[in-house]
Amino acid sequence: MAGIYIHIPYCKKICAYCDFYKVISKDNHTEFIKAIIKESQTRNNYLGDEPVSTIYFGGGTPSVISLDEINKILESIFKFYRIDNDPEITIEINPDDADPDYLKGLYNLKINRISLGIQSWRDTDLKILNRRHNAAQAEKAMNDTFTAGFSNVTMDLIYGIPGLSSESWAEILDKTFLFPIKHLSAYHLTVEPGTVFGKMKEKGLFKEIDEEESASQFNILIEKAEKEGFIHYEISNFGLEGFFSKHNTNYWKQVKYLGLGPSAHSFNNYSRQWNVKNVTAYINAVNNNKTFFAGEELSTKTKFNEYIMTSLRTMWGIDMDFVETTFDKEGYDYIMNLAGKYKGYGLMREENKNLVLTNQGKMISDNIISEFMMPDNE
Numbered sequence: 001m002a003g004i005y006i007h008i009p010y011c012k013k014i015c016a017y018c019d020f021y022k023v024i025s026k027d028n029h030t031e032f033i034k035a036i037i038k039e040s041q042t043r044n045n046y047l048g049d050e051p052v053s054t055i056y057f058g059g060g061t062p063s064v065i066s067l068d069e070i071n072k073i074l075e076s077i078f079k080f081y082r083i084d085n086d087p088e089i090t091i092e093i094n095p096d097d098a099d100p101d102y103l104k105g106l107y108n109l110k111i112n113r114i115s116l117g118i119q120s121w122r123d124t125d126l127k128i129l130n131r132r133h134n135a136a137q138a139e140k141a142m143n144d145t146f147t148a149g150f151s152n153v154t155m156d157l158i159y160g161i162p163g164l165s166s167e168s169w170a171e172i173l174d175k176t177f178l179f180p181i182k183h184l185s186a187y188h189l190t191v192e193p194g195t196v197f198g199k200m201k202e203k204g205l206f207k208e209i210d211e212e213e214s215a216s217q218f219n220i221l222i223e224k225a226e227k228e229g230f231i232h233y234e235i236s237n238f239g240l241e242g243f244f245s246k247h248n249t250n251y252w253k254q255v256k257y258l259g260l261g262p263s264a265h266s267f268n269n270y271s272r273q274w275n276v277k278n279v280t281a282y283i284n285a286v287n288n289n290k291t292f293f294a295g296e297e298l299s300t301k302t303k304f305n306e307y308i309m310t311s312l313r314t315m316w317g318i319d320m321d322f323v324e325t326t327f328d329k330e331g332y333d334y335i336m337n338l339a340g341k342y343k344g345y346g347l348m349r350e351e352n353k354n355l356v357l358t359n360q361g362k363m364i365s366d367n368i369i370s371e372f373m374m375p376d377n378e
């Protein structure tokens with residue numbers, strides 16, 4: 001089993017929080033599509049013989065490229081890789097790109113999972129985030145997505161936005177669950193250096209919400225999602241049974257993936273590679289058969305830390321049998337020691353030899369995870 005990620009870096013407007021690689025100008029996008037297609041052909045041995053079960057168009061904003069361009073990329077992938085019978089094919093859509101004809105076209109291209117970047121149902125939040133859609137467009141996009149025939153629909157929300165109260169967040173969630181979505185990604189706003197919010201924060205112009213309010217919003221999210229039958233399978237992800245994101249779950253379960261496009265990462269159990277974070281440099285290098293990615297062989301310690309970082313965020317947690325067989329006794333003992341402390345605090349529990357975070361633990365997951373990381377000098 002393996003996955004393919006395609007990074008489409010174009011955006012019509014830059015969101016104030018976004019730290020992903022993106023560019024505003026679409027001038028070179030025809031060359032870019034050709035480069036993606038060429039990359040898909042030249043790197044088709046990276047995944048070995050592994051059948052591809054998920055394909056994911058992310059960004060940036062994948063919905064700014066045409067149906068014909070998406071079709072050409074998919075044709076190349078289907079031609080140069082072994083694809084499973086029923087692959088999960090996801091595309092991220094911005095609500096104001098969700099034109100009914102475009103959606104119908106995606107449906108006809110056999111894309112079977114739509115991820116809508118709704119973020120909030122309140123115009124005030126959308127303005128603060130510098131999104132290019134408003135709440136009315138978001139609602140229309142949701143309805144049009146179902147009308148086009150999609151049933152496997154997920155949406156992104158952001159909470160912890162300055163000015164968003166727990167009451168308003170509860171209302172956003174109530175509205176969300178009126179739609180027959182199968183999956184929800186809800187992220188606490190993080191202020192990343194270099195973003196508009198990051199620069200405001202440096203100047204003392206961005207006031208983050210306090211910890212108590214953050215915890216309250218996270219609790220509301222868990223309560224409401226679980227009441228609707230959604231399973232909290234990763235810190236920021238909730239899905240109905242059978243509708244977890246296969247693509248992202250594979251990342252968290254150390255399944256191989258190939259990332260196409262500028263800034264995309266790849267992983268094949270032995271190495272990690274990352275493509276140059278510049279669309280022009282990427283196109284030129286692909287065209288001139290030059291290398292456009294860097295990489296590293298993964299040391300045991302890196303593999304250990306990556307395993308902890310991803311597994312602890314999920315409901316499956318750290319599988320101690322896996323740790324015992326994959327890492328040495330030192331790794332096993334190291335985890336068991338720390339786990340004892342966190343179990344005592346009620347932040348962690350053991351389920352059939354798996355160590356998972358309790359809801360209380362999930363609230364401070366970043367702190368717990370960083371304590372589990374093996375430092376470089378050990």
Ligand SMILES: C[S@@+](CC[C@H](N)C(=O)[O-])C[C@H]1O[C@@H](n2cnc3c(N)ncnc32)[C@H](O)[C@@H]1O
Nearest residue numbers: 017018059060061092117156157187188189190
């Ligand atoms: C790859 S982005 C999706 C891009 C897509 N063009 C969009 O914005 O709709 C995936 C999601 O991560 C979330 N996200 C990205 N940066 C974030 C941040 N700094 N804080 C919180 N959530 C963030 C947003 O909900 C976003 O929709």
